Structures are given as structure tokens and as C-alpha cells.
Amino acid sequence: MADLTQILNAVEQGDPKAAAELLPLVYDELRRLAARRLAEEKPGQTLQPTALVHEAYLRLVGGEQPQDWGGRGHFFAAAAEAMRRILVEAARRKGRLKRGGDLRKQPLDENEPAAAPPADATDLIALDEALGRLEAASPRRARLVKLRYFAGLTLPEAAGVLGVSRSTAEADWAYAKAWLKREMEKT
Numbered sequence: 001m002a003d004l005t006q007i008l009n010a011v012e013q014g015d016p017k018a019a020a021e022l023l024p025l026v027y028d029e030l031r032r033l034a035a036r037r038l039a040e041e042k043p044g045q046t047l048q049p050t051a052l053v054h055e056a057y058l059r060l061v062g063g064e065q066p067q068d069w070g071g072r073g074h075f076f077a078a079a080a081e082a083m084r085r086i087l088v089e090a091a092r093r094k095g096r097l098k099r100g101g102d103l104r105k106q107p108l109d110e111n112e113p114a115a116a117p118p119a120d121a122t123d124l125i126a127l128d129e130a131l132g133r134l135e136a137a138s139p140r141r142a143r144l145v146k147l148r149y150f151a152g153l154t155l156p157e158a159a160g161v162l163g164v165s166r167s168t169a170e171a172d173w174a175y176a177k178a179w180l181k182r183e184m185e186k187t
Contacts, residue, residue, distance in 0.1 A: 005071050011061055030079055036152040047090050056082035073161035080151030091124040130183035141176040
């Protein structure tokens with residue numbers, strides 16, 4: 001089996017066989033990350049980990065223009081970004097007025113109240129908007145949030161992808177969490 005970096009380089013060059021070899025190498029890890037991320041979503045999420053992985057993979061390697069993969073870390077960072085965008089798009093679709101807007105589905109049995117989402121569930125759209133503002137102010141901290149929150153990387157793994165020390169990543173993570181919390185409370 002070829003090295004992941006070599007396959008990514010071949011995908012960059014437009015080799016269709018390389019794209020077919022890439023999926024089996026990264027599928028399990030991408031699916032694990034997607035499952036972990038979707039487990040944190042509000043109840044009623046209809047997007048499944050497999051569908052999220054497939055959509056993200058198609059966005060990563062299925063485009064007309066070849067991607068410039070800098071290696072494994074860059075590929076998984078791009079996968080995290082693709083998953084984030086897919087989840088935000090799904091949240092926006094659910095919130096559109098033609099799909100009921102903020103209305104919630106009610107069970108047919110009127111004796112049972114509708115299950116409310118947990119009080120600590122993160123509003124994905126508000127997070128995306130706040131993350132966009134953080135990215136404008138501090139791109140590295142925004143990338144760290146994407147790697148931690150959307151790709152499910154640990155702090156040491158994310159620090160390695162970003163090429164910073166663990167202490168820098170810890171400081172950035174503490175700052176980003178506080179900054180995002182403050183920004184999300186404004187809206």
C-alpha cells in the first residue's frame with residue numbers, strides 16, 4: 001500500500017487511480033471524526049456519518065481543479081473545513097422558512113411533550129458566523145477551532161497540524177473558546 005502523502009501528491013496531479021486508492025486509506029478515520037462530530041449535534045439530525053464523509057470526500061477530491069495537498073495534516077484540515085461547511089449548509093436548509101423555519105415537529109400523541117433540544121446544544125449557524133469573525137481576527141485560532149471542533153483532533157494533534165507548540169495551542173484554544181462564547185452571546 002502506498003504512502004498517504006504519495007497518493008495525495010498523485011491526486012494533485014490528477015491521477016484518477018490515486019483518488020480511488022485514497023478513500024480506503026482515509027475512510028475509517030474520516031468516518032470516526034464525522035461520527036464524533038454528529039454525536040454532538042441536536043437531536044433530530046438526519047445527516048449520517050457515512051453521508052457526511054462521502055460528501056466531504058467528493059468536495060475534496062471530486063472537483064475539476066486539482067488540490068494542492070501539503071500532506072496528511074493539510075488533507076485532514078481540509079476535510080474538517082469541508083465537514084464544517086456541509087453541517088452549516090444543512091443547518092441553514094433546516095432553518096429556511098419553506099422548511100418550517102423555527103417551527104419544531106410535534107408528536108402525534110398530544111399527551112407526550114415534544115423533546116426539547118438540550119440547553120447546552122450549540123447553535124451551529126451562530127458558531128459559523130462567530131467563527132468567520134474569529135478567522136478575520138485570528139486565522140490560526142480559527143483553524144485550531146475547526147480542527148478541534150469539526151475534525152475532533154486532540155490538542156496535541158491539532159498543534160502538530162498547525163505547526164505550533166502544545167502550549168501555544170493551549171493558549172490559542174483558551175482564547176478562542178472565550179472569544180467565541182462572548183461573540184455567540186451577543187447574538
